[in-house]
Each structure stands twice: as C-alpha cells, then as structure tokens.
Amino acid sequence: MRTSLIAILLMVSPAGFARSGDSLFLYRRGSIYSMMIGHRNLQYEQEIEKAFDAMPVPDKYNDHGLGKKVFYSSDKKIKVKDLGNHGGFVVNESSNPKEMNDFDAFLQRQFVASRLIAKWFQRKRQDGVCNMELIQQRGYQNASEVDKRMAALSVRKDALLMDAGEELIGSTFVLVNDIRYIDKSRGTSVVGGIVSGAIQVGTALQGQNTTDQKNLGDLIASYKGFNVKIVTYLYQLVWDEEMSSFFYNKVYTEQPDDSKKENFENNRGKFSLVYLGKQESSGKDVSFAGVNESEPQQMVRKACQRAFDENIANLQKNFEAFKVKAPLLSTEPLRCEIGLKEGITEDSRYEVLEVVEDENGHVEYKRVGVIRPVKDKIWDNRFMAVEEKAENATLGFTTFEKVRGGDFYPGMLVREMK
DSSP states (O other): OOEEHHHHHHHHOHHHHSBTTTTBOSOOOOEEEEEEEEOTTSTTHHHHHHHHHHOOOOTTSEEOOOSOOEEEOOOSSOOBOOOOSBTTBEEOTTSOGGGOBTHHHHHHHTTHHHHHHHHHTTOOTTTOOOOSHHHHHHHTTTOHHHHHHHHHHOSSHHHHHHHHIIIIITTEEEEEEEEEEEOOOTTOSSOOOTTTTHHHHHHHHTTOOSSOHHHHHHHHHHHHTOEEEEEEEEEEEOOOHHHHHHIIIIIOOSSOOHHHHHHHHHTGGGOOEEEEEEEEOOOOOOOOTTOOTTOTHHHHHHHHHHHHHHHHHHHHHHOGGGOOEEEEEEETTEEESOOGGGTOOTTOOEEEEEEEEOTTSOEEEEEEEEEEEOTTOOOOOSTTTTTTTOTTTTOOSEEEEEEEESOOOTTOEEEEOO
16 A cells, blocks of 8 residues: 555645745755866866856755865866776766766765765764764755654654665765866957956946947957856766665764774775766857846856756756656646756656655655646746846746646656656
C-alpha cells in the first residue's frame, strides 16, 4: 500500500506545508557547489570574477558551497586529455574519457569530495563530531513541524532518513565554470574599455565634461556588446552503499572519537566525484536594456548570469541526475515557479509526480500525469528580465495545461521530460 505524503500533510497541517510568500513546498532539492577557474592574464578577468562572485546558486538547488569560489589557472586554454579512472575520481561509463579535462586533478588536490561530505554531516575538524541536522533540514525543506509530522506518519522513521541521505547527498553536484570574454567589437574605435571607461561614462552622464560625446558613445557601444562564453563542467558526488557504509560505520560519531577522526582524515581519497559532462553557452548577444549605463559592471553581470543560466538549463535537459523538480503552486489554473531561465519553450513537456511512501516507509515518485506550458503564459524569469521590461517578466510563474493524467493537487512535483 502506498500513502501520499503530500496529501496527508495537506490535510493535517496545510500551514506547515507551504510558507506564505516563498511558495516553499515539501520536496528535496539537489545541492550545488559552483566555482570558477580564473585566468589572470585574460581580458576583463577581474570584472568577470566580480560578476561570478555575485551570482547565487540557481534557486531550485541548495547552496552547498565550500567558501572559496574562484581558483586560478595560468593556462590560457584548459588542457583536455584522457585522465581515465584515477585518484578517487571516476569517469561515467557513458561519457567519453577524451572529453575529460584536468579539472579533476585540481578537485582532488582541494579534497572537494570529502569536504562536501563533511559539510553534509556538519563534521567538526578538531574532534570529528558529526550531526544529522543539515540532512534533516534539507530532507524536509526546513519545516520543523513538517519534519515531526513526517516522522509520525512514517511506517519506519529511519527509512525517511535513509531516503533523504540517498536522495540528498547523492544529488550533490560540483559546477566548474571556465568563463572567457568574447570580443565582438568588430572595428569600433574603442575595443573593450568597459571598466577603464566606467568613471568617464558615469561622470559624463551626470553632466561633467570629462570626455567628448563621440568617445562617450564609443564607450557605451563597447560594453553594449559585452559577451562571454562559459564552459560548465558537471560533476556529481558519489554516495553509494559502499561510501554510506564506510562513513556511518567508520567515521560518523556524535561524541569526540580520535579513531573515527583519523579514519576520515586518512581516507579522504576514498570519497569521489563522477564527471557527467559539459555544456558550453552559445555566446549570443545579451540585450543592453535595463542596464544602468553609468554602471557598466551590470552588463558584465548580466552577460555572465545569462550564459551561466543557459548552461544550467541545458545540463538539466541532458543529464537525468541533474534534472530539477519544482512544486505545483495551484491547479486551477496549473501554475509552477519555473520559466525561461529553466529553458521552458512551448514544446516542453513535464511529468507530474506524486510523492508516495511504500509499505516499508521508503519515499518514491509516481508519475500521475503530463502537462505543457500555455502559449504566451511562460514566465520570463531570466536575470534582469524585469529591468529590461521583457514580456511576461512580472508573471511570477508559468501557467500549464494538462496533456493527460488524473487529479492534481498543489505540492505535486513537476519534472521536465525528454
């Protein structure tokens, strides 16, 4: 017998299920650590770094950052070579090893995999003490009351925790972004000049004669066409039965334990990431609309954010493990907080999933129907869409219509289909 957890929670405590204002429903998100490889010898590198540092983790994921976001390479071109299976990093059997790059050697030196695990369990380095608070919080999307009700309703309380571990920890991703400026000036009298001309542009627009109108026009034109290309490399944290068993039996402790502390430190290489693949943004022109001309850094940020979001949307389409889930906000009409930023088109199709619990207490996702976006009612939630007065930028959600399926209710999850 299967029990719908969402339906029960709606009946027991609707207020505990969704928070007013942020549409936070009960579902488990993937987690992301997003980093950038910086190149100090490339044009506009500092401006790009500043823009990247301001870019948040996509809002349908948890931020699982480890602090530092920008790392440096002296190479103008990232080397691509066959690294094979080595040093605790594995290559997905379906991926082409020749597409692997030498980022994984860098990730290994930084002990990224073991640090991601340590963060999940809030492990204290000085004594090795761990706890389950973050897993419990993210497992039930920070609803302490829902957490209690879920445990009370569960056939086996530990099954929920086990499912949360499998689904949450195993859905931890590392995004390594290689961002480059593209010069599309094509003969303008000022090539680049974005930041070097920022003060001149700002003061001239305020009526101070620090530059003539021709140079001002050239400067504005130069950053109007600011473009970047981003190659995003996607890795997934390995959390299988072997890793789980090792951690719980040999590392996890809620009291200071020197032996378990050393087990973790001496076995950091045991934890690994798997390379899934990469995505390159199109480098297409980004609209200048909505950008304050006296703040050229906004154009840099907009160009970087749009390219990054494009890569995320394509990675979600191409890799099943990275697909995003989002809850239905309402059913009459069908609405969901996803839009152009997530790559929706009129041809997109989404499956509607019901969260159910089987007789053993394990959480499963059961497809109950298929929906598609309504033409002209797709939310433009791209970065600065509101500022550029883009069509449908203020909708706040995308409206869908049913293709097939039974009865839907708020809180059911939608996930894009291929």
